[in-house]
Amino acid sequence: MALSQNIVDKLVRQEILVDELSDKELVQFCQIANLAYRAGKPIVSDQDYDFIYLVALKDRDPDNPLFKFIEPEGRAFSEEKVLLPEAMLSIDKAYSWDEISKWIERLEKSAMQIGLGLDAIQIKATPKLDGFAGFDDGNRLYTRGDGKKGSNISRVFERGLCVFNDAERGLGAGEIVIKKSYFEKYLAHSFEYPRNFQASLIKEKALDEQAQKAIIDKAALFVPFVQLPAWSGFVAELVTKFDQIIAQVLVMVDFDVDGVVFEVVNTDLKTQMGANRKFHRWQVAFKENKDKAQVKVLSVTPQVGRSGKITPVAELEPTLLSGATIVRATGHHYGLVKKQGLGMGSVVELTRSGLVIPKIISVLKPMPVDIPDNCPSCNKPLVWESDFLMCINHKNCPAQIIGKMTYFFKILANNDGLGVATIEKLYAHDIRLVSQIYALNIEHLMVMGFGEKTSMNLINQLNRSVSEQVEDWRFLAAFGMHRMGLGNCENLLKSYYLNDIFDLNLEQITNIDGFAELTAQIIVQGLISIADEFNRLYRYGFNLETTLLTKNLQTLTNELFNKKVVFTGKMSHSRDDMKKHAKSIGIKVSTTISAKTDYLVIGDKTGQKKIQDAEKFGVVVMIEADYLSKI
Numbered sequence: 253m254a255l256s257q258n259i260v261d262k263l264v265r266q267e268i269l270v271d272e273l274s275d276k277e278l279v280q281f282c283q284i285a286n287l288a289y290r291a292g293k294p295i296v297s298d299q300d301y302d303f304i305y306l307v308a309l310k311d312r313d314p315d316n317p318l319f320k321f322i323e324p325e326g327r328a329f330s331e332e333k334v335l336l337p338e339a340m341l342s343i344d345k346a347y348s349w350d351e352i353s354k355w356i357e358r359l360e361k362s363a364m365q366i367g368l369g370l371d372a373i374q375i376k377a378t379p380k381l382d383g384f385a386g387f388d389d390g391n392r393l394y395t396r397g398d399g400k401k402g403s404n405i406s407r408v409f410e411r412g413l414c415v416f417n418d419a420e421r422g423l424g425a426g427e428i429v430i431k432k433s434y435f436e437k438y439l440a441h442s443f444e445y446p447r448n449f450q451a452s453l454i455k456e457k458a459l460d461e462q463a464q465k466a467i468i469d470k471a472a473l474f475v476p477f478v479q480l481p482a483w484s485g486f487v488a489e490l491v492t493k494f495d496q497i498i499a500q501v502l503v504m505v506d507f508d509v510d511g512v513v514f515e516v517v518n519t520d521l522k523t524q525m526g527a528n529r530k531f532h533r534w535q536v537a538f539k540e541n542k543d544k545a546q547v548k549v550l551s552v553t554p555q556v557g558r559s560g561k562i563t564p565v566a567e568l569e570p571t572l573l574s575g576a577t578i579v580r581a582t583g584h585h586y587g588l589v590k591k592q593g594l595g596m597g598s599v600v601e602l603t604r605s606g607l608v609i610p611k612i613i614s615v616l617k618p619m620p621v622d623i624p625d626n627c628p629s630c631n632k633p634l635v636w637e638s639d640f641l642m643c644i645n646h647k648n649c650p651a652q653i654i655g656k657m658t659y660f661f662k663i664l665a666n667n668d669g670l671g672v673a674t675i676e677k678l679y680a681h682d683i684r685l686v687s688q689i690y691a692l693n694i695e696h697l698m699v700m701g702f703g704e705k706t707s708m709n710l711i712n713q714l715n716r717s718v719s720e721q722v723e724d725w726r727f728l729a730a731f732g733m734h735r736m737g738l739g740n741c742e743n744l745l746k747s748y749y750l751n752d753i754f755d756l757n758l759e760q761i762t763n764i765d766g767f768a769e770l771t772a773q774i775i776v777q778g779l780i781s782i783a784d785e786f787n788r789l790y791r792y793g794f795n796l797e798t799t800l801l802t803k804n805l806q807t808l809t810n811e812l813f814n815k816k817v818v819f820t821g822k823m824s825h826s827r828d829d830m831k832k833h834a835k836s837i838g839i840k841v842s843t844t845i846s847a848k849t850d851y852l853v854i855g856d857k858t859g860q861k862k863i864q865d866a867e868k869f870g871v872v873v874m875i876e877a878d879y880l881s882k883i
């Protein structure tokens with residue numbers, strides 16, 4: 253059930269937008285792009301990959317299991333995985349000064365919590381190498397693998413690879429890189445990207461002559477991060493001289509660099525900020541997309557969304573930018589189009605902050621805009637709702653009906669083949685509701701002109717979508733109610749069972765944390781509007797995971813529910829993970845011991861001070877194993 257090559261190609265060529273992918277397709281695309289990258293044959297630029305993976309996917313599905321793992325490196329190696337001497341986390345990324353300043357705000361907040369003056373926060377900036385990550389413990393060299401286990405690639409050192417600046421072995425994390433000037437002079441004719449060459453150094457087969465020579469010439473090197481030249485200074489300087497610092501650091505080394513890594517120097521502050529599963533919070537990589545182009549707008553086409561919102565899409569003069577030809581970009585909404593003068597013949601400045609979302613930065617030469625009077629799908633007059641141009645013919649507008657049905661299967665995300673093309677064909681045969689689709693059989697589909705094999709496949713996919721378990725909130729979100737995305741649906745179903753939500757009144761919804769009164773009103777109306785279709789679909793017996801039940805079971809079997817717990821010392825799991833898990837099952841986690849604390853959970857190397865505090869306040873002390881057995 254791999255993502256079809258066709259979709260991958262179309263994405264790379266930007267013939268379809270990332271919005272048009274289902275969550276599942278998006279995940280699959282990330283996996284494919286990742287594999288291709290690791291094999292040294294990237295299909296998209298790093299910026300695009302980072303964007304689609306870290307921005308688009310995170311935005312769409314922040315809880316996707318992909319984020320629990322660090323993008324695996326060195327998948328091309330089949331050898332057995334060995335435990336890394338220490339976990340190698342990824343680096344969080346920022347693409348704008350805005351994001352960097354948010355990071356600075358977070359570190360200032362943490363500094364205040366430990367009483368560190370803001371003028372005492374020290375920052376170090378180093379070039380972010382675009383090489384092959386490894387960890388050198390002095391004995392062996394490991395690939396980063398999944399961040400916890402990697403492959404043993406010590407053979408690279410046996411082949412004569414030197415450490416940068418002739419330093420000794422054992423300096424920890426770093427990257428295998430090739431000098432840029434050397435690559436351009438000797439290798440560029442045989443390798444498309446330095447990464448392909450870097451990968452060839454590590455391969456199990458004997459090295460070819462070129463690779464051996466690069467090692468002897470000390471052009472191919474292992475660069476431990478601690479060896480990198482750096483800018484260092486106080487946080488105030490970073491704020492005032494950001495652009496200068498970036499410019500300075502980017503050219504510090506003769507290696508491929510794809511950004512600048514900022515990190516906190518103060519040890520206490522680093523400890524205070526800690527890490528999540530993927531990143532150290534005291535570190536961030538700034539990556540900039542410098543590629544821009546001035547592009548002429550050929551026309552602006554209105555597209556109708558499932559809610560009736562009309563989105564302007566700018567058709568552009570085909571332009572090569574960051575390695576792909578761009579032909580379209582979204583104008584977001586007609587209010588903006590009007591304000592910016594995004595009309596036929598206008599000239600825009602374009603960048604590619606993402607693979608399939610070319611971004612219009614500004615309109616350089618405005619032209620009169622063409623605001624459509626009628627819906628391009630149903631031809632009914634359009635109306636303005638604040639900045640948005642809307643088709644309010646919600647019941648009969650083909651684009652909206654098709655959009656809603658497509659959305660259902662996209663959000664459910666446990667089916668294939670029920671994309672927009674299939675739904676359009678069903679629409680042409682008078683199908684208007686998802687429940688009507690579930691009532692179809694193979695014969696019906698064949699009468700509509702689907703082939704026998706396709707019909708069978710579609711029925712299989714419909715059956716699969718019913719039998720494969722999905723969360724009840726995902727099922728509810730698939731109905732596409734206003735203000736009822738995945739997050740709000742989950743929040744609602746953490747408090748009420750799916751069958752009960754249709755009887756809720758305004759007050760009951762407002763009482764749930766996170767729902768303001770206006771949202772609650774919209775939810776009540778939305779539920780009334782979907783009730784009939786919900787009941788028809790519900791009867792098909794979807795295999796739904798009951799969120800509230802799962803939550804109740806966890807709290808019922810957990811004697812620490814609602815108790816205040818402090819964790820300290822080195823645990824077998826990362827302390828952050830333990831805290832997160834504890835919170836998820838209703839334990840109140842805090843960092844300091846007080847009279848209100850119920851339990852102190854201790855790992856190895858716990859400071860005496862904490863235990864004395866616990867005794868002072870009469871807090872029960874337990875070891876990690878006891879804690880784990882209680883939950």
Ligand SMILES: [Zn+2]
Pocket residue numbers: 556627628629630631632643644645649650651
């Ligand atoms: Zn319409």
